[in-house]
Amino acid sequence: MQTPERSHSVRLAAHDDLAGFKAAVRRLVAQQLPPAAVQWQMAGDGDLFDDAPPPEPAAAPAAPFRLPAEMVALLDHAALHADPGRFALLYRLVWRLLAEPGLRDDPLDADRLLAERMARAVRRDMHKMTAFVRFRPLPGARHMAWFEPEHHTLVATAPFFARRFAQMHWAILTPGRSAHWDGQALAFGPGARREDAPGPDAGEQLWLTYYAHIFNPARLKPAMMQKEMPRRYWKNLPEAQLISPLMHAAAQRSGRMVEDGASDPQHRRPAASIALRLDQRPLETAAPGTLAALRLATAACRACPIGQHATQAVHGEGRPGAALMLVGEQPGDQEDLRGQPFVGPAGQLLERALQQLGWPRDALYLTNAVKHFKYELRGKRRLHKTAGQKEAAACSQWLEHEIGLVRPRAAIALGATAARSLLGHAVAVGEARGRWLRRADGLPVLVTLHPAALLRMDTPDPGAAFAGWLADLRQATPIMATDEDPADRLPQHDRRHGATGPGGLARRAI
Known part of the structure; x- marks a missing residue:
């Protein structure tokens, strides 16, 4: 077998010239040049191949061809490996994939195993760069970092830093390449020396102090x-x-920590929260079987852990005989501090809806499925945390007592937690919103979104989302003016299955 002449040389612009490598592969495949007939060089490395002929003049771009997606991703990463023979290996793998389709299903092939090891090493190197780059400030609000990657990964990893530090002007120096971000675009330059990067600054001591303490x-x-x-x-x-x-x-x-023993956890609350808790401990009594008595019993409830950390229980607000009962998920931060339902941002949006619907607030009964505020501390802020099913179930007795004492003609479930508590089973709000469902005791329940969901909704047209929510609520307007059951006009089929759409027509997915 004759050794092929070394007559086909490919010179890439840089060690991470991935676009140049792919273009060369397309051209070589189009010319039907086998891997053994191709030499791969880097710009500036010509002294290693003094006897090689000059590279061929640039030709027109060759047509692309298809490879399995996982193999393309494999090439993209393995081509950035530091091994000087990687391009020859990868072109040989491409050549064999086109000639041997079964190779893509052979995980034990030697070429493929070697390429996968290279790709894994490159991905690990990219991950380490995102973790271990340390920027230091320079005059003019600029920052610079020095890093020594094991492979040619700077160009592939730099977009991560452009996204992560988009508002900061920075540069990352490595021995082979440098990356620069001016707040608008990435630019790449030649490599640098360790001495070109700045030394420690005064703020670095703060980082070291923090690291030692954690x-x-x-x-x-x-x-x-x-x-x-x-x-x-x-x-x-x-x-x-x-x-x-x-x-x-x-x-x-570690020994000192064991000797010191455990410390009792402290549940920090704002000063106003502590004052409210001390001032509002119920000392009065109320007549049994009234909403006032139910309020006192709810305040003393510790059936789930939420009640131990909240400022106070937030009972429903309204009068017995209210036509509509609106049930939300749980009180928020403002409701927890003030002891009233729907007074925070979601409550303000609900108030706006009530005004547009013409529903007097004093003609409604407003409450929540869960009576205590569940939250997660972030510094001094208390962030809302959704109550679990067990916690909602522990509170269900208070909601049932409220329904029995208020005796509304209908209820509106604002959100999934309220719908589950009212109906006794999970409800997909996205599918059931705007529909009347019926409880086992016969109480009609209209399902719709919680106002907080509108505040969090990522939509280009918040006005349309609010209008759609109003349309859901407006179906309950006749309940405010008459004693009519909202399901009285529904076909018997829809009564039996307990779900209807506007105008008594059942909704179906098409």
């Missing part, structure tokens, strides 16, 4: 830590100077 000696796993933060990166990480001392002192610190 180090938990009881959770120290040196092998796992070095797997995720290999030692080769330590020389460019400011916090690396602390790692060895913290590791050596971990055993002593």
